[in-house]
Every structure is written in C-alpha cells, then in structure tokens.
Amino acid sequence: MKVDKVRKVAIIGGNRIPFARSNSVYSHASNQDMLTAALNGLVERYKLAGELMGEVAGGAVMKHSRDFNLVRESVLSTQLAPETPCYDVQQACGTGLEAAILVANKIALGQIDCAIACGVDTTSDAPIGVSEGLRKILLDLNRAKTTPDRLKLLAKLRPKDLMPLIPANSEPRTGLAMGEHCQITAKEWNIPRDEQDLLAYNSHVNMAKAYDEGFFDDMITPYMGLDRDNNLRGNTTLEKLASLKPVFDRENGTMTAANSTPLTDGASSVLLATEEWAKERGLPILAYITYCETAAVDFVGKKEGLLIAPAYAVPRMLDRAGITLQDFDFYEVHEAFAAQVLYTLKAWEDEKFCKERLGRDGVLGSIDRSKLNIKGSSLAAGHPFAATGARIVHTLAKLLNEKGSGRGLISICAAGGQGVTAILEK
Numbered sequence: 001m002k003v004d005k006v007r008k009v010a011i012i013g014g015n016r017i018p019f020a021r022s023n024s025v026y027s028h029a030s031n032q033d034m035l036t037a038a039l040n041g042l043v044e045r046y047k048l049a050g051e052l053m054g055e056v057a058g059g060a061v062m063k064h065s066r067d068f069n070l071v072r073e074s075v076l077s078t079q080l081a082p083e084t085p086c087y088d089v090q091q092a093c094g095t096g097l098e099a100a101i102l103v104a105n106k107i108a109l110g111q112i113d114c115a116i117a118c119g120v121d122t123t124s125d126a127p128i129g130v131s132e133g134l135r136k137i138l139l140d141l142n143r144a145k146t147t148p149d150r151l152k153l154l155a156k157l158r159p160k161d162l163m164p165l166i167p168a169n170s171e172p173r174t175g176l177a178m179g180e181h182c183q184i185t186a187k188e189w190n191i192p193r194d195e196q197d198l199l200a201y202n203s204h205v206n207m208a209k210a211y212d213e214g215f216f217d218d219m220i221t222p223y224m225g226l227d228r229d230n231n232l233r234g235n236t237t238l239e240k241l242a243s244l245k246p247v248f249d250r251e252n253g254t255m256t257a258a259n260s261t262p263l264t265d266g267a268s269s270v271l272l273a274t275e276e277w278a279k280e281r282g283l284p285i286l287a288y289i290t291y292c293e294t295a296a297v298d299f300v301g302k303k304e305g306l307l308i309a310p311a312y313a314v315p316r317m318l319d320r321a322g323i324t325l326q327d328f329d330f331y332e333v334h335e336a337f338a339a340q341v342l343y344t345l346k347a348w349e350d351e352k353f354c355k356e357r358l359g360r361d362g363v364l365g366s367i368d369r370s371k372l373n374i375k376g377s378s379l380a381a382g383h384p385f386a387a388t389g390a391r392i393v394h395t396l397a398k399l400l401n402e403k404g405s406g407r408g409l410i411s412i413c414a415a416g417g418q419g420v421t422a423i424l425e426k
C-alpha cells in the first residue's frame with residue numbers, strides 16, 4: 001500500500017436520538033428504526049442528502065439474525081447515496097468508538113475522504129433464540145419433502161426444546177453479569193458507596209444543566225415524542241441515591257440501580273472527514289481525532305477485573321502522544337458503572353498498580369475531577385451499548401470546539417475485558 005502522507009481527520013459533528021430506558025418509549029422500535037432515525041437527523045443537519053460517503057461503519061451489540069447487514073440496511077433507508085459502502089463492526093460497548101477509529105484511519109491514509117461512524121442498541125427488542133434441539137428440528141423440517149417426514153420430525157420435539165434462549169447481560173466465560181464483575185473489582189479497589197453515588201449524582205446534574213443551557217440542541221433529533229434522554233433525573237438527590245439497595249451483591253455490595261447504567265435503547269452517529277472535504281461543503285470542524293489505543297485484560301485467568309482494560313490502554317496512548325494524564329482539558333470516561341470510573345482513576349494514582357501492572361517508574365497521577373464528564377455521561381444519558389461511542393465523540397468534539405483549543409481523552413470499557421480509548425484535539 002502506498003501512503004504519501006497521513007492526513008488530519010476532522011470531526012464535523014454528529015447526531016443521535018434521545019436515549020430511552022429499556023421497555024419504555026422505544027420498546028417497539030428496532031435497531032434499524034433507531035439507527036435510521038439517528039442517521040436521518042445527521043443527513044438533515046449537515047445537508048448530506050445525495051452525498052456519496054466514503055463509508056458508513058457501525059454496529060449493534062444485540063442483533064437479530066435479520067440485522068446481519070444492519071448499517072447498510074439503515075443507510076438504504078436514508079437519503080445518503082445508495083452507492084455508499086457500509087459495514088457492521090462490533091466490539092461490545094466500544095463499538096461506536098472503534099467504528100470511528102476504523103474510518104478515521106482510512107481517512108488518515110487517504111483511502112476515503114469522509115465517513116460516518118454509528119451505533120445502536122436495544123435491549124427492549126432483544127433477539128430471542130431457540131434451543132439447539134428446536135433449531136435442528138426446524139432446519140430438518142425446512143428440508144423435509146413429505147408430510148409424514150415432517151410429522152416424524154415434529155414428534156421428536158420435547159418440552160425442553162421449546163424453552164426460549166433469552167440473551168443474558170453476562171460474560172459467557174464466567175456467567176457473571178457485568179455488574180457482578182464490576183462489584184468484585186470495586187471491592188478489591190475499596191471504592192466507597194458514597195463516592196459512587198456522588199459520581200452518579202454529578203452525571204445527572206451536569207447533563208440536566210447542559211440540556212437546560214441548550215448544549216444538546218444541535219446534537220439530538222427528537223424521536224417518538226422524546227426530546228431528552230428519559231433516564232435523566234436532574235432533580236435527584238444524594239439522599240435518594242443513598243437509600244437505594246445494592247443490586248449486584250445484595251448483602252455487602254455498593255452498586256445500585258442509580259450508580260449503574262440502566263439497560264437502554266438508542267442510536268447515535270458522528271461525521272468524520274478530511275479538512276478539504278469539510279471546507280468544500282462549508283461544514284465546521286469541531287476537533288480532530290489524533291490518537292487511539294485498545295487493550296484487553298486476562299479477566300478469565302483472574303489476573304485483572306473485567307472492566308479495567310482502559311487503565312492499560314490510556315498510558316500506552318499517552319506514551320505514544322508524548323503527554324501525561326494531566327495534559328487534558330476534558331476527560332470523557334464512559335460511566336458503565338460509577339465504580340468502574342472510580343477504580344480506573346484510582347489505578348492510575350496507585351504506585352503498586354502503575355509499577356507492577358503497567359511497568360512504569362511512577363504513578364500516572366490524579367486528574368482534575370472538575371474536567372470529568374462535565375456534560376454528564378452514561379449514568380445520566382443511559383447506555384445503549386454500541387451507541388455510547390459516537391455520543392461521547394460528538395460531545396467531546398463540541399466541548400473542544402466551544403473552548404476553541406485543547407485536548408480531550410475518551411475512555412470506554414467493554415465486555416470481554418476490553419478497553420477502547422482515543423484522544424481528540426482542537
């Protein structure tokens with residue numbers, strides 16, 4: 001491959017639909033419905049009707065088999081040029097950011113000039129599978145030629161074959177829910193309940209304020225009567241949060257429904273391009289995506305907690321960028337669970353972890369907490385798994401644009417012991 005020079009990758013903007021708690025407003029919307037709505041809003045906002053995009057990449061964590069070509073099918077329902085190539089990507093909760101990184105790399109290498117990264121998820125319309133026994137009988141039935149053959153096959157059916165397979169929000173290799181994993185790590189790192197509740201409280205208060213101040217006015221398209229994330233509780237109190245019972249370890253746990261993200265439905269998208277592409281169309285450049293890094297940890301061998309991989313990815317990225325953890329104006333750390341954010345920050349402050357696990361001479365140190373998730377994050381907005389990445393990229397790009405300069409960090413933990421991280425700069 002011949003690469004003449006690496007080009008700067010601009011973030012032009014984005015669009016999402018408001019996020020909705022599972023089984024609420026979007027309970028009858030499919031992944032395709034929601035992703036199409038987010039993309040249609042993006043097309044309208046940036047006047048992309050008829051535009052041939054270099055690529056549209058994105059995905060969903062929870063997919064029906066009919067969604068095998070989800071992004072392509074969604075794009076075909078928009079006014080983007082039907083010749084636009086599309087593909088699905090999946091890296092659990094890191095999907096949206098990973099999609100942005102993939103297309104950004106292609107833009108940087110001169111393979112495409114513009115792209116959309118997107119993500120969607122619904123736990124309301126979760127794919128329900130059939131048992132292995134029923135599946136095999138159904139496949140054989142499809143091939144059977146005569147009625148007696150079909151009846152013979154049906155006679156093989158046993159009641160247990162009729163039990164549906166409901167997707168579980170748990171790690172296949174451990175059988176533990178994400179929250180149970182996180183609770184174990186939270187205990188290891190000794191993360192107090194009140195600190196988790198405070199982080200959740202700040203997320204709601206910051207996001208409600210941002211909505212009231214109009215920050216999201218040009219970022220979100222109302223959908224199905226919703227114009228704000230319906231998980232958002234701007235008037236919640238620390239006393240109310242403190243009154244909730246632990247959910248992932250009922251006896252000794254610290255994690256509750258409020259300091260954990262709720263199951264959520266929603267979709268988001270972000271538009272990336274070269275500077276020239278943006279200039280030719282008179283489109284703004286909010287920020288640039290400059291570095292990215294992924295990491296994975298051995299949570300199966302119990303060497304590390306399931307959701308701590310960003311603690312490994314970020315220092316590697318800082319080293320490549322030649323900067324320190326303190327050299328940021330904004331930190332966008334996905335709030336899968338308040339405890340996950342807090343033990344990641346604590347790990348970077350911990351000499352033993354930094355020396356023994358990260359192989360560094362000293363600690364990465366503390367961050368200025370007043371720069372953390374200042375417009376709220378997933379605890380307030382909710383977390384439709386694959387849609388969180390583009391939500392965060394757009395939020396950070398807009399923050400950098402408003403400031404007029406600076407640098408922001410994105411950190412997203414993901415199932416399977418993975419972490420996806422990036423740096424945006426203005």
Ligand SMILES: CC(=O)SCCNC(=O)CCNC(=O)[C@H](O)C(C)(C)COP(=O)(O)OP(=O)(O)OC[C@H]1O[C@@H](n2cnc3c(N)ncnc32)[C@H](O)[C@@H]1OP(=O)(O)O
Pocket residue numbers: 093169178179204233236237240241244247256257258260261262263307335336337383413414415
């Ligand atoms: C890499 C990653 O991102 S991993 C993360 C992946 N995501 C997940 O794993 C999802 C985790 N979340 C869950 O599984 C669920 O949301 C749970 C188990 C935490 C909670 O589920 P539920 O018990 O159904 O929560 P529910 O919404 O009913 O809330 C329970 C109570 O807390 C209250 N509550 C929840 N949030 C708040 C809040 N911010 N302020 C005040 N009260 C709140 C609710 O009103 C409800 O009260 P009620 O019983 O009086 O009605």
